[in-house]
Amino acid sequence: MTATPALSVVVPVFNEQDNVAPLVGEVVAALRGNPLLGADGFEIVYVDDHSRDATLATLQGLKAQVPELRVIHHVEQSGQSTAIRNGVKAARGAWIATLDGDGQNDPADIPKLLAQRAQADATVKLFAGWRVNRQDSGSKRWASKWANAIRSRMLRDDTPDTGCGIKLFERAAFLELPHFNHMHRYLPALMQRAGFATVSVPVNHRHRTAGVSKYNNLNRALVGIADLRGVAWLIRRGKVTAVEELP
Template sequence: MHEGTGPAISIVIPCKNESANLAVLLDEIDAALADRDHEVLVVDDGSNDDTPAMLAGRIDAGARHLRHIRHDRSAGQSAAVRSGVFAARGAVVVTIDGDGQNDPRYLPVLADRLLSADATVGIVAGQRLKRTDTLVKRWSSRFANSLREAILRDGTRDSGCGLKALRAELFRQLPYFDGWHRYLPALVLREGFGVLHVDVVDRERRHGTSNYGILDRGLRGILDLFGVWWLRRRRKIVPRITEPSR
């Protein structure tokens, strides 16, 4: 089911073995969107903790807006985001990481910024301030973002922030590859749409450690970067398509 048959906003949470963090995060999302027509899709990327049982308990207890999308094996964060996007019923999809470091209070801010923008804007991307990651992660992200901006010139200083709002129809049209979720502003620009940004404040992880490593974001990201550069080079003109009435 796609937009037009469900809620206005779909929240997509890619996660792997984040049960302890999810339990708190879902309560925070409910509070942040208490007055909004929305659904929450937790995309469980092959977790082997008690994520399935925790989500089933919530749904059985009456959380009908909550949906559990499960991968039978871990396929990575990009695949989890994509599964959530294609399962979403809302006209707007807002993504948020499952580790609790993204603050849900920004979810309505991102959604409203996109909904109030004109149709030429395709994405509102969060930009993290006061990063709480380890020094190694912060330096690797800084290097990756500087290199990406130098090559792609997408005007986004922090493309790795999990908080992003996109129009669902556009989201499904973007070319997919492993690592895709880190290049969404550049891919949206490739389709001829604009990018807006919202500053957000990162938080400390409450429980556990990251399930998606630095190697996954670093060395593989270099190859992805040049792949996105090639994709953008191969689409120089994006026409506006209309069907004039007689």
């Protein structure tokens, strides 16, 4: 791995001790030697959100085996959006791939997103995963369907699945976005507000095999109402102006 890798894979985790090693292994298998990354390769930036189990110790142990692995630790629990942002800020790659730490996203889809980027216009700064075959419970799928429908109607972001954890985006573009708790659920709308284009890419989705979900339908719904109103306000108040430097 070079000092400036072609890609940084950012993975936020909280109490995922049994999912860490398998997921790191899958990321390495998907990306090590991948021609889409060239000689610069990749790094993996795990952000431990002050886990209370052996997640941090497991990550520390893996660093000796996986030279691409870096570990960031929150000294207090701060939430998924903050973990993602801190991972992106610490990342050295110009492009970022994100994965949920529960193993439901498939790292083998990262090369698919990279291939889409290679074919896309330079104005596209976000390639968002689209879980076409959800492996969650029926109640979670139902709740997600309605949440996506309401979000799409309010924000008009033309994105079928904004909650999918696997995404590929330009680091610099991401760091221009307004930061707030749960902002990771609204990346397509926020990128479009900033004047960038986004593309949804069908990806695999898997059952959780270890650990427990950190969210339920009720807490998602309660925070989602306020978040939607806030993002809609940001979109209404946003303005993108082209600039040019005179000779």
